Amino acid sequence: MKPKAISRGIVVLALFAFTSLGVGCASDKAVISQANQAHTGLQPAVMTDAELSGYIQRVGDRIIAAAKELNAQGYGPQGKEDKAWMFSKDMQFHFVNSKTLNAFTTGGEHMYIYTELFQQAKTEDELAAVMSHEFAHVYGRHVQKGMNRQYTILAAAAAAGGAGYLAGGKEHGAQYAGLGAGAAAMAGQFVGMSYTRGDEAEADKLGFAFYTHAGWDPNKFGDFFQAMIDKGYDKGPEYLSDHPSLKSRVDEAKKRASQLPAQASQWKQPPIANDAEFKQLQARSVAVGKTVPTDQSLAQAQQLLAALPRSCLTPAIQPDQQKAEQQVMMELKQEQEQKQQKKK
Numbered sequence: 001m002k003p004k005a006i007s008r009g010i011v012v013l014a015l016f017a018f019t020s021l022g023v024g025c026a027s028d029k030a031v032i033s034q035a036n037q038a039h040t041g042l043q044p045a046v047m048t049d050a051e052l053s054g055y056i057q058r059v060g061d062r063i064i065a066a067a068k069e070l071n072a073q074g075y076g077p078q079g080k081e082d083k084a085w086m087f088s089k090d091m092q093f094h095f096v097n098s099k100t101l102n103a104f105t106t107g108g109e110h111m112y113i114y115t116e117l118f119q120q121a122k123t124e125d126e127l128a129a130v131m132s133h134e135f136a137h138v139y140g141r142h143v144q145k146g147m148n149r150q151y152t153i154l155a156a157a158a159a160a161g162g163a164g165y166l167a168g169g170k171e172h173g174a175q176y177a178g179l180g181a182g183a184a185a186m187a188g189q190f191v192g193m194s195y196t197r198g199d200e201a202e203a204d205k206l207g208f209a210f211y212t213h214a215g216w217d218p219n220k221f222g223d224f225f226q227a228m229i230d231k232g233y234d235k236g237p238e239y240l241s242d243h244p245s246l247k248s249r250v251d252e253a254k255k256r257a258s259q260l261p262a263q264a265s266q267w268k269q270p271p272i273a274n275d276a277e278f279k280q281l282q283a284r285s286v287a288v289g290k291t292v293p294t295d296q297s298l299a300q301a302q303q304l305l306a307a308l309p310r311s312c313l314t315p316a317i318q319p320d321q322q323k324a325e326q327q328v329m330m331e332l333k334q335e336q337e338q339k340q341q342k343k344k
Contacts, residue, residue, distance in 0.1 A: 026147035028081045035108025045301035047095040049288045060093035066214035097289045098305045105134045107143025124271040125220035136206035142199040215269025222253030
């Protein structure tokens with residue numbers, strides 16, 4: 001795999017933040033622009049099958065419609081910027097062809113559900129819960145907050161080549177040290193795509209409201225988190241993690257379901273796909289995924305997908321994520337070194 005090609009994906013994730021050091025606050029417009037650039041790098045892995053893309057968008061549209069109604073009632077965080085774009089036809093949910101167990105949003109008009117997650121979901125309720133959580137990250141402007149947190153790191157990285165350690169922090173410092181100012185800035189933005197524990201907790205709260213008002217079973221919101229616990233993903237002490245523990249999230253989901261008002265029973269709607277149809281769609285995603293040509297661009301997109309932080313699913317960094325991150329950073333470092341040699 002060519003270093004130049006894979007680094008483009010990192011560049012699109014970092015480009016806006018690196019060139020906006022003087023702004024000091026990420027606007028909705030800026031985040032949408034960055035998300036669109038990131039989508040270019042991830043697009044080779046997006047499933048284009050009409051049946052699959054149509055299904056996930058219908059689920060997403062129902063979530064967005066519920067959020068729009070709640071927003072009109074003043075629900076959730078209300079910033080100075082208008083939220084109208086969040087409820088437009090431009091908001092897209094995508095299945096991405098990846099064996100990584102994850103879901104992620106870049107904060108703009110694109111939200112990604114990995115096919116591995118879709119194939120492991122037992123019901124549409126589980127899928128809708130994860131999708132509601134991802135849209136809640138957009139609604140809560142959590143990527144904007146993450147970008148703002150990164151301005152200090154990016155400024156430091158631009159000021160000193162040794163700021164690679166600052167970009168990597170305690171966990172990635174040794175890995176990023178020596179990358180140089182430009183690469184360290186990219187690395188800082190890449191790591192900055194993760195959310196805080198508060199962001200994740202708020203996305204659970206907002207997502208639960210969207211999910212229940214959209215008509216899915218309140219008692220099943222925490223089912224996918226429970227499945228992750230059953231698979232052994234809830235490891236490590238919560239106080240050392242950026243995520244709330246999966247157990248605490250399941251407990252909170254049960255608590256919220258028990259506290260719903262009596263009229264909540266009127267919100268219930270039938271699923272978009274019944275159980276049999278849901279299983280057929282899962283099987284279709286497996287079949288379609290096998291027919292996608294495994295070219296270099298797809299491999300690059302899949303590596304980037306694996307390297308992205310596990311948005312809502314696992315408190316700990318998983319081995320495949322760490323391996324993908326290291327590979328991406330190694331190739332980025334190689335490109336930086338090649339550029340420096342050419343300048344000599």
